[in-house]
Amino acid sequence: MWYRKLLLVTLCMLLVVSLLPVISPAQEQVTITYRTWEGGEMMKVNQSQVDAFMRKHPNIKVILSTVPENYDEKLQVETASGNAPDVFQLSAENIAAWGSRGVLLDLKPYFDASSDLKLSSFYEPLQRQYTVNGKTYGMSNAVEISLIFYNKKLFEKAGLPYPAADPAKAKNWLWDQYVDVAKKLTVVDPNNPSNILQWGTTTTRGWVFYFMPLVWSNGGQLFSKDYKEFLLNRPEAYEVLQKDADLAQKLRIASKSEDLQKLGMGNVDLLAQGKLAMLITGTWDVFSLSVDRKFHDWDVTYLPVFKPGKLYTTIPQSGYSIYSKTKHPKEAFEFLKFLLSEEGQLYRAKVGNVLPSIKSLLTPAAQKKWISPAIHSPNFGRVVFNYMRYGMLLTPTNYFPDNWLKISDVLDAELGPIWSGKKTAKEATESAAAKINAILQGK
Amino acid sequence: MNISKILIIFILCIIGFVMFIPFLWLVSSSLKPMEDIWVFPPKWIPNPPRWDNYYNALTYLPFGRYILNTLFVTFMVLVGVLLTSSIAGYAFARLRFPGKDFIFYVLLSTMMLPYIVTLIPIYIMFKNLGWLDTYKPLIIPAYFGGGAFNIFLFRQFFMGIPQELVDSARIDGASEPSIFFRIIIPLSMPVVVTIAIFTFLGTWNDFMGPLLYLQSPQKLTVAVGLSYFRGMYSTQWNYLMAASTVMIIPPIILFLLAQRYFVRGIVLTGLKG
């Protein structure tokens, strides 16, 4: 019965073959740590992102490590000791300083080798901000720009048209017209002229990311092209700062810090409660308004300009980097890719506090994937997509150089008195120039 | 009751009210919905009180686990500190040995260098010992002197104990350890209790230590857990206040329990004879 033996042998072979997947070695488990500073509501969002990634990549385990306080200390102590997490959040201000010192993995080769996600997939200014001397030290999955939020009801009450959603109109929205509108939206207590019931607008509160678009629109600059000279002490720059501060100090159509203290609330609350008509802030306040305060009668517009023809805005930033000494660069990049992919970015963009950084989501057609009427205003997508085309970085080097944090601290300390009325913009910028030029040229 | 007592009670009440306000605000905020926390002027009595803030806050993260962890670390540290800093304090106070003053100043000087510049070398040390992500960096140093602050405080108190007590015990042939444990300590309950209170509070609230040395989520302590309510753009104040309120209960319990021992230790009757 030779064919019975043949059948038996064949059956045995089939059995062995079918068992092979079970006895072959399991894929190696790799564990990587992912560090963020986002506590509160974002913790759960981040964990969902991590879980989604792990489902797609069963051989990679990602541990989410959240450090809402003392983030820099912990990260720097770990890095200085050679013990840093594999993927971590890092402010764009640190990219060049850390990257040039060998702490961050150069992602360019990884992006070049990747088939689905390239550097060119991202919003242009980000590509420049994260690339230092040809090396890409990180990337962000979030864009934020400076712009104006306004309270629609207050405009209606005053009989004024809403500010422009159309960039062509906005390019001609000059400072004086803006001030005029703000004046019409400021309501003074008839019984007590020093009591303002409704503020027309806010100042830039001295934050460089808020006032630079105004300065640029007047032909002013922050630094010279070779990054060796501080230029805010030129008239085209300090005039702008003075005019902005005067909105609060002289014209009383914007609040000073004492006014805010008197009211006991911040600008976002004032807007939501109908006590403020226009607010200069960043796109992150979408969340504060719609979700935190459940206020939906707002919309967005562009910052005014001093000279017509072009729009300007800034991009405050933070993103992710990979530790240069990570033991699992491939897996870390795989995870980073997920965070940066369209799918990964939707987790965050839908929450409402950031805009996506990937170009494929930044088109009017892709809007509905992350813009929702429950959270975003009707003109939000339109204004933001148009405005992003004019996003500019603060330094001529396109990335934040080593000494940026020091300069930024001096800048804040020296220019603060302008908005508290203690110094004129001319004096303050002159004093700032002396100190900042020393840093730029000397040490 | 005489006038001065009434006056004292009056002042006590006024200052007491001022001291009570932060606690009032803490509890009041813990029972509010998010939108009401920053309303000005503040509504002291939330209506209706949101007791579910407590439930939500404590289940948002495994606070039960955190509390157990923190109790463990705090207890271990308490034992170490009380033991090693008291004997060191006593040695500096009453025992004579060469180099005593020099050693004392060296000990004191360890408190004079800002912690920021020793963070990294200490971290590297613990890393090389393999103690990262364990409780060892938090507990073991407590058994090695427990800190110059505690040693110095013990020293000051021990120097106030009459020499006669010690001398007569020595003459009776008692050894130094037995003098210490049988005579000195019972007379020093106020300072022992004070240091217990400080140490408990310090360890219970310690944030930097657990932040730097612990990694695994199940090992974290209450102080670290509290920080998780801080969001990037908005902090969940009501949950944070609720969790904080729960967090101050153990120190209060300890304080109340400790009051029993906070009594006059030195009894001089029988000495002047």
Added chain:
Amino acid sequence: MRKSGLLRQEMMWGYIFVLPAILGVIVWTAWPMIYSAWLAFHKWDLFTNPVPVGFGNFKEAFFEDPLFWHSLKVTAYYTIVGVPLQLIAGFLLALLLNTKIKGITIFRTVYYLPSIVPAVANSVLWMWLLNYEYGIINTFLGLFGVNKIDWLGDPKFVLPALWMMGVWGAGGSMIIYLAGLQGVPKEFYEAAEIDGAGSWSKFLYITIPMMSPVIFFNLIMGLIGSFQVFTVSYVMFQGGSGGPENAALFYVVKLWNHAFRYLEMGYASALAWILFIIILSLTLLVFKVLGPQVYYEGIK
């Protein structure tokens, strides 16, 4: 023979009792301190190797750093006023809490509360207390016809605000004073009363001397702590910014900026050691000058 035997015993136990502490210093503290002293003569950005610069950091601190002297001045000013304030406040509170009335335990617990309320709640609370329009402090001052003060925005008033916060936090030292008061034998007071001493005399000649060890302790610890003041400024003024016109830019706040913002750990170490020498000198001075004034009942 017996005496030297006893003395040797005492010496032996002295060393044994301080052994854990000495070991602690050698293992945990000596090496990090030596390392940071070494770093003070280098430039170190945390990520690359330290570069030796000799006395460069010290030269920069004393002659080139625009805010070095400012931060030292602010810190010294804070200490000179703040420490005595806290000493006196803690002492007075302890005296108050030592009165024999029913329910004093409740008062003690209430006075202890501010020091256990978590820092984050405390700082928020103080922002409210110091509020320009509604803060209790301005309202209280208004009763006396004083204009409203912008405590946290006006550089002139930032330190006074921080002094107030420091006095508030005197709850810790108050407990130490209380413990000290328990250690004053009531027989002393009784004997003095028999001799006809009044309250003020009792206070001056019994309470103060018997409390001097504890007062001395709080003075030294206050000095050491106050020169290193950090958290209150860091928390009230947005992570190390130093407040309006750097009015709250304490020495250690600036140090922190150099260590963790500007990647200048070598310079930060130099700053730390300059502070160390200042604090050590002051402490030794206080020990030498005021130390002998302290009355220890046990040392006759």
